[in-house]
Amino acid sequence: xxFSFARVSAVLSLKRQDFYYQGPRRWLRFHEKGGKEHEMPxxxxxxxxxxxxxARVSIEDKQPLFQSVNKAGTxxxxxxxxxxxxxxxxxxxxxxxxxxxxxxxxxxxxxxxTVYLENGGRLExxxxxxxxxxxxxxxxTTGPKTRSQSARSSGFNFNGLARENCAWIDSV
Numbered sequence: 001x002x003f004s005f006a007r008v009s010a011v012l013s014l015k016r017q018d019f020y021y022q023g024p025r026r027w028l029r030f031h032e033k034g035g036k037e038h039e040m041p042x043x044x045x046x047x048x049x050x051x052x053x054x055a056r057v058s059i060e061d062k063q064p065l066f067q068s069v070n071k072a073g074t075x076x077x078x079x080x081x082x083x084x085x086x087x088x089x090x091x092x093x094x095x096x097x098x099x100x101x102x103x104x105x106x107x108x109x110x111x112x113x114t115v116y117l118e119n120g121g122r123l124e125x126x127x128x129x130x131x132x133x134x135x136x137x138x139x140x141t142t143g144p145k146t147r148s149q150s151a152r153s154s155g156f157n158f159n160g161l162a163r164e165n166c167a168w169i170d171s172v
Contacts, residue, residue, distance in 0.1 A: 004042060005112050005130035006030050008087075008105035012080055017061040019050055032131045040129055 004011070010030040018029040026047050030038040050065075057076060059065065064080035081089075087105055094103035113126050 004028060004046060005109050008083055012066055012086060014065040016059045016063055016065055019065060038131045
């Protein structure tokens, strides 16, 4: 959500086949609200993270990319992770990482958009990446600033989100 600006529902609905190559670049195909499909090249850190994950698990093309685990926590179930469990996992990991304020799924989406814009990214590209049709109440002057400031005050390290890490989308 941080590098793709995707909604949690779009991330959780990803199937293995939605992570693919198109020429030399790797892409993600998100299934957004209203049945819309949104395809985009992705940041290299997304690729590295998903590659590490896929190296540890066995997931067929039509299976959900992010799955729930069995009660013992030892195996994937084949069912998509639900929004509540994703939220709980994100909050737990944020707390373990030392965040002082509550962090949720939207925090990563909003923070990613804000940092992208603060580093010279274009609003039109941010809107397209986030699957938004037009700026609204969550434009760069409202929601994301507040969410980003919350993440910043809790000690989140933005060094990895420098302008050179945002330039990849401007080249598409």
